[in-house]
Amino acid sequence: MAAKYERIADDLRQQIRSQQLAPGKQVPAQTVLAERYRVSLPTVQQALSVLQAEGLIDAVHGIGTYVRAPRQRIRRTTDRYQWEKARALLPLDERSQTGSTEYDTGLTMDDLDFHTEYRTCDASADLARAFGVEQGTKLLHRIYRTFIHGEGPAVSLIDSYIVYEVAAANPDLLDAGNEPWPGGTNHQLRTIGIEIDRIVDEITARPPQGDESELLGFGSGVAILVLRKKSIDTDGHVVEISDVIMPGDRTIMIYQTQLDRWPS
Amino acid sequence: MAAKYERIADDLRQQIRSQQLAPGKQVPAQTVLAERYRVSLPTVQQALSVLQAEGLIDAVHGIGTYVRAPRQRIRRTTDRYQWEKARALLPLDERSQTGSTEYDTGLTMDDLDFHTEYRTCDASADLARAFGVEQGTKLLHRIYRTFIHGEGPAVSLIDSYIVYEVAAANPDLLDAGNEPWPGGTNHQLRTIGIEIDRIVDEITARPPQGDESELLGFGSGVAILVLRKKSIDTDGHVVEISDVIMPGDRTIMIYQTQLDRWPS
DNA sequence: GAGTGGTCTAGACCACTGT
């Protein structure tokens, strides 16, 4: 009863799971599959597109179709938040050494290319609610894109927001030319008398849209992890919000929760 | 240079973003689109399949294609862990009232159907590493499926693992007939002298595979959030591991990190 | 029955890659 392309996809999926089709150039050519399963070419392609959407295979134009190998994941722990905050107190030369991307990836700044852009925008409904300000309030919008080497796929896409009038207390914070700022956002905020007390992470997932797949360097068939990180100062105000987009197959986010002990 | 189906998809995507195509039965029929864009039917279908994979539209056989409305998200905070642990100390009648799914969804137990199954399995490489035991060690594998009402899509899929010899200290823990266990896993572990001290959550995301979309009740075009939750006892041993699968468009996971204060 | 989306075909042509 199932459609032909589904039976073909099921068959290939099972072969992949059972390692009968191991990572590498293993998937036969579309024409071969069409003959083997006695179907037309578009039907084979439909079956393959299913597996591609599931992230099991990767088709390379002119070369062939490969079983995708599991990716090494970048571990993202909350230790980084404490590390970032402590770094803001270090002397300038130590602050300048590394940033948080290097902290994540273990790569040095020489391996990484940074693209930074500052803009202003009006607070959307959800950002306004999160900051506790009127919708339409002017925000400083900082856009960070990190690449490995000279080009290739982005490691992370970060969009950071701060209420403009807050940041404007130090005009240096409005100039993208000062990036990368030694000591990061924690140090920037320190120059205007703000100390981050706690961080709230909100995590969702969704499929990539439009050109995000290209930009992040994964074909279709990879989900996107979306992290909205809210930094709250010692007065309980949300002072900064970062939207971080990460590839779901290369990222693992780790959180630890300490529980109260039972009375003995 | 772009393919026809891409231009059509881009056009429709923009119409959706600009609310020109609002949530509801708004997307014209495939035949209409084929005429409008002067392309063949399969080309229109290819364009629509792109948008469906992105989660922007939902096609209903025999009815039409709709712009998908944003979903109400279930908030999953770490408060639940403390709540679950404290619940294990309550008297039986209070423990029996609600479980953690109700805690998440706000629904009562009357609205929910539970399916529970106990099995045993051999520890895979990653489970063995996490538990700190030999690969192949016998594990108790508990399978939980929660549904709303009498049928329909599953709310969550949970696969829980405990080292078999540990659980066997209380034979009641090996019998699925005792589910739902009043007070949950924390109380179960308490009967064998184990207290959970902290919980480590590891979060990734991936596209749904095979029949997962059907089982969880979302069409294609929804990413899956995968949570591996490790419960660690007061001796530092990992005593239980839960793999939780949640729909990315209906879930938001929230974590709070408290930072050390700067010295004044 | 009319309208919708879902599947499938046979074949064409193009674009990309490596030899």
Add this chain to the structure above:
DNA sequence: CAGTGGTCTAGACCACTCC
């Protein structure tokens, strides 16, 4: 060049839903 995947067509037939 040969082999690969990517796009597109014109048309057929089916399955589902509503009237």
